[in-house]
Amino acid sequence: MRPTALAPLILATALTAGSLAACDSGSGGDRDTVKVAYNRSTDNKVRFKDDFLESVKRQFEQDHPGKKIKLVPIQAPDNDYATKAQQMMRSAKTAPDLVYEDTFRINSDIKAGYLSPLDDRLASWDSWSRFVPTAKAAARAEDGKTYGVPDGTDTRGLWFNKQILTRAGLPADWQPRNWADILTAARTIKAKVPGVIPLNVLTGKAVGEAAVMQGFEMLLYGTGENPLYDPAAKKWITGSQGFQDALAFVRTVYGEKLGPDVSDALDPNVNTRVATEWLPEGKLAIALDGSWLGQFWGPRGAKEWPQWPTALGRAAMPTQDSRAPGRVSLSGGWTWAIPRKAGNPELAWEFLKAMQTPANAVRWDVADAQIAVRDDVAKDPAYLKSMPGIDFFTGLVQYTHYRPALPVYPQVSSAIGEAMEAVTTGDSSPRQAARSYDEQLRTIAEGAVAAR
Amino acid sequence: MRARPVRWLPLAPATLLLLLFLAGPIGYCVWISFTDMQLTGSSGTSFVGFANFRRAFADPGFRNAVWLTVVFTVLSSIVGQNTLGLALAALMRRASRPVRTLTGTLVIAAWVLPEIVAAFLLYAFFRREGTLNAILHWLHLPTQNWLFGLPVLAVSFANVWRGTAFSMLIYSAALAEIPQEITEAAEVDGASGPRRLWHITLPMIRRSIGTNLMLNTLQTLSVFGLIWAMTRGGPGRRSQTLPVFMYDQAFLKSLLGYGTAVALLLLLVGALFSVVYLRLMRVEV
Numbered sequence: 001m002r003p004t005a006l007a008p009l010i011l012a013t014a015l016t017a018g019s020l021a022a023c024d025s026g027s028g029g030d031r032d033t034v035k036v037a038y039n040r041s042t043d044n045k046v047r048f049k050d051d052f053l054e055s056v057k058r059q060f061e062q063d064h065p066g067k068k069i070k071l072v073p074i075q076a077p078d079n080d081y082a083t084k085a086q087q088m089m090r091s092a093k094t095a096p097d098l099v100y101e102d103t104f105r106i107n108s109d110i111k112a113g114y115l116s117p118l119d120d121r122l123a124s125w126d127s128w129s130r131f132v133p134t135a136k137a138a139a140r141a142e143d144g145k146t147y148g149v150p151d152g153t154d155t156r157g158l159w160f161n162k163q164i165l166t167r168a169g170l171p172a173d174w175q176p177r178n179w180a181d182i183l184t185a186a187r188t189i190k191a192k193v194p195g196v197i198p199l200n201v202l203t204g205k206a207v208g209e210a211a212v213m214q215g216f217e218m219l220l221y222g223t224g225e226n227p228l229y230d231p232a233a234k235k236w237i238t239g240s241q242g243f244q245d246a247l248a249f250v251r252t253v254y255g256e257k258l259g260p261d262v263s264d265a266l267d268p269n270v271n272t273r274v275a276t277e278w279l280p281e282g283k284l285a286i287a288l289d290g291s292w293l294g295q296f297w298g299p300r301g302a303k304e305w306p307q308w309p310t311a312l313g314r315a316a317m318p319t320q321d322s323r324a325p326g327r328v329s330l331s332g333g334w335t336w337a338i339p340r341k342a343g344n345p346e347l348a349w350e351f352l353k354a355m356q357t358p359a360n361a362v363r364w365d366v367a368d369a370q371i372a373v374r375d376d377v378a379k380d381p382a383y384l385k386s387m388p389g390i391d392f393f394t395g396l397v398q399y400t401h402y403r404p405a406l407p408v409y410p411q412v413s414s415a416i417g418e419a420m421e422a423v424t425t426g427d428s429s430p431r432q433a434a435r436s437y438d439e440q441l442r443t444i445a446e447g448a449v450a451a452r
Numbered sequence: 453m454r455a456r457p458v459r460w461l462p463l464a465p466a467t468l469l470l471l472l473f474l475a476g477p478i479g480y481c482v483w484i485s486f487t488d489m490q491l492t493g494s495s496g497t498s499f500v501g502f503a504n505f506r507r508a509f510a511d512p513g514f515r516n517a518v519w520l521t522v523v524f525t526v527l528s529s530i531v532g533q534n535t536l537g538l539a540l541a542a543l544m545r546r547a548s549r550p551v552r553t554l555t556g557t558l559v560i561a562a563w564v565l566p567e568i569v570a571a572f573l574l575y576a577f578f579r580r581e582g583t584l585n586a587i588l589h590w591l592h593l594p595t596q597n598w599l600f601g602l603p604v605l606a607v608s609f610a611n612v613w614r615g616t617a618f619s620m621l622i623y624s625a626a627l628a629e630i631p632q633e634i635t636e637a638a639e640v641d642g643a644s645g646p647r648r649l650w651h652i653t654l655p656m657i658r659r660s661i662g663t664n665l666m667l668n669t670l671q672t673l674s675v676f677g678l679i680w681a682m683t684r685g686g687p688g689r690r691s692q693t694l695p696v697f698m699y700d701q702a703f704l705k706s707l708l709g710y711g712t713a714v715a716l717l718l719l720l721v722g723a724l725f726s727v728v729y730l731r732l733m734r735v736e737v
Contacts, residue, residue: 083703086492105492108706113495206684263580263600266687407493414705427688 033068034347037088037096039081040073043272045302048295048367053355060354067347072096077268079208082410088339089114095341097348103138103333104209104403104410106148110141111407116340117145121349127356127374135373138405139335148335149352151361152370155291155329155396156214158182158315164285165313168192175315178322179219179249182286186258189285197278198258199286203250204421205414206268212413213330213403216420218288219246221401222319222328228412229404235450236404236412238438245320247430251423260284262424276303279312288317291393295369298387309388316396329396330403333373371397408444415440485713491706504713514714516689517697521673521721524608524693529672532612534665537619541627542653544620556620563617571681574610575599578682603683603691610678615671619664626660627653662733669725673718694718 038049050073057069074081082105088094089109101109109115122128128136131150139148162172168189176182186198201219202211220227223242230237237243253259260278264270271289275296278284280303287293297305305311316327336352338345354360361377364370366386371394372378384390403409419437422428428436442449485504489497508514540559544552562570577583578598585595598606630653638648654661676695679685685692685700692700694714702711 079704083491086706108493111494112490112492114492204686206686261580263597263687266600268684411493411705421686421688425688425690427690 031344032066033070034098034344034351035070035072035096036098036351037072037074037085038100039078040075042075042077042269043276043302046296048300052364052367056355056360060351064350069351077208078102078210086112086114089341092341092343095339095343097338097342097344098351099337099339101148101335101337102209103150103335103405104413106139106335106337107141107405108407108410110147114339115147115337116342116345117147118149118338119145122146125353127358130374130376132373132375134402135333138333138402139337148337149356150333150335150373151356152365152368153331153333153373154371155331155393155400156218156289157317157329157393157396158286159279159289159293160286160313160315161279161282161284161311162313163311164189164193164196164282172313174313176318177326178318179320181318183252183258186253186286187256190258193285196282197260197284199253200259200274200278200284201250201253201288202271203254203424204266205417206266207270208417209413210271211420212416213332214288214290215250216246216416217330217403218317218328219249221330222317229406230450231404233450235448236441236445237452238441238449239434240452242320243437244430244434247419247423247433250420251430254424255426265424266421280305280308291371292369294387294389295367314389314392316399325399327396327399329400331397331400332403333370411444412441415444481712482716484709485716487709489708491703491708493706500709504710505717507710508714508717513689513692513697517692517694518721520604520691521693523604524611525669525672527604528608528611529615529668530665532608533615533619533668536612536616537664538623540616540620541623544624545627559617559620562614565614567614567677568681570614571610571678574613575682578606599683600687603687607679607682607691610682611672611675614678615668619668622660622664623657626657630656659733662729666726666729669729670722673722673725694721
């Protein structure tokens, strides 16, 4: 044999040995360990979830000698987190035992067969009766079974810097009644208080569902009944004026430079910047944003800001032209679910219950500034006193909308993100972007669409 | 030749491995590209024939990605890395030893850096408050929002910055192979520098040019991390090359089948380039 022929042979043998060795290093089989996958904030200073999970892990390991909790943080923007979690759940080798799922994706993952139903377990769990019906529905699939336990929800509205508004000659208790009021205020601020960003509306593909729900749908749901999906006809809506109007609003904000610089607006980390830079540093006048922002400014937050309760005001997001009920909000939230291929579902369920003892549920909702989904938590004094404005955002629950909980929703959301980005950069007019959305929607919904 | 089964024996493990780890996944990919497999949202997978391919050709996003991929490849690989690599290699032959070592180290350092690290470095260089604009500002030159205004140019430059070392090494080796006496003879005959380059150097390293172009192009066609970290294919779709488009469809839109079909089409683009280069190399002097 020539000496050169030897090299590939050795290499091949080495590779075989290596790959065979890799095969048995899978960790799926350990009966005493629960692998918990969750999304860690991309801001390294934000560690509420990690802290909370660490503490429950310690409690749990103390109460269950010999059992181990392995936290698997995935530090990524939400879109990438979901992709990673889905890939993990595809195989028994990598599937976690417990996974944190955004309610807007859970139906899609249920349909894909990644999750196992929890009904039998829920039936014998007395805390389940404490959950409010809308929250229970969040993780219920088309087959009527429930696949996840929600740990809180959220609402959305307008946050504003009272000082900047006063300097622009606007009232400190500003309450816009329609879209025009918001744009007028933003234009006034732009003219009278130079150097600040008048209004932030999250937009674009990179920001993902945060932009679609918090930016676009907060507008869209103010344009009429069921503007995205008609549940009675089971059809998605194409060609609506409301859709174009909402895009036109976004176009106005960025076209007239009432918002942040477009390149900042399209940065995937813009929502963190709003909370930790622009608002606390007085660079942003009005933010269309979520109920949880206060979590960033507390003593353990990413950006300590003791003055925020007096510095910021809150207003409900109005409908397009003041039509009833005059206010609009959207709600989401996250749930804990057990993957179908989990190696250790029993123990995972025990850990889930440990996270949802009344004391831990309160602690979590307070730490993460969640709106409670359990009546016992909602009544808890610690929760009610946890954050200024929590009563305001809890009050928005009566006006809130939930996104169509359907398996294709994440794809619809992605298409909306593209339409938003196209009008934000000015690549398309609202009309063109809406038309291209309609085309995508027909494919995604496989023809289940209705024109309006 | 008579078949001697024994002779195949040493090759068997390698053949097996190739089938298992190379042909296997490729075959699986080809199969996926003919199905409607999704990452989430549907449990069943069914055969859909050429639907994914038809969809790609009708998709303006795909056509946009093909065009951007060609622009990116031509700009960064064929024009940028290739010419710059040759120029560096030629200049370094004449340079003094310290200059040669320093240049070589710098260029190769960029090559050795992990892609994602290079991507973040260049992101920091090109971003609005980045180094490049700071320098331009200091020189009183107009600044630009590079990643937003000229994303393809920015990522192409990044790819040149990162990948030139490879061309430089290939060309250094090729130039060293040219017999000294041929160059000297040409010099004695009075051939000028450009003429020597055109009539002697380039023809003599033609095979290296072909190899280099082919490897460079294939590598550039599949660049993903660099673009993803710098621009995510944005703004809009203005720097969405095929690999980024594929990722977007397969993983963000969950359309594994469609994404894989796009990946196969990318393979086809690479194959086309390769055929051209192979022909270039085959022509005799």
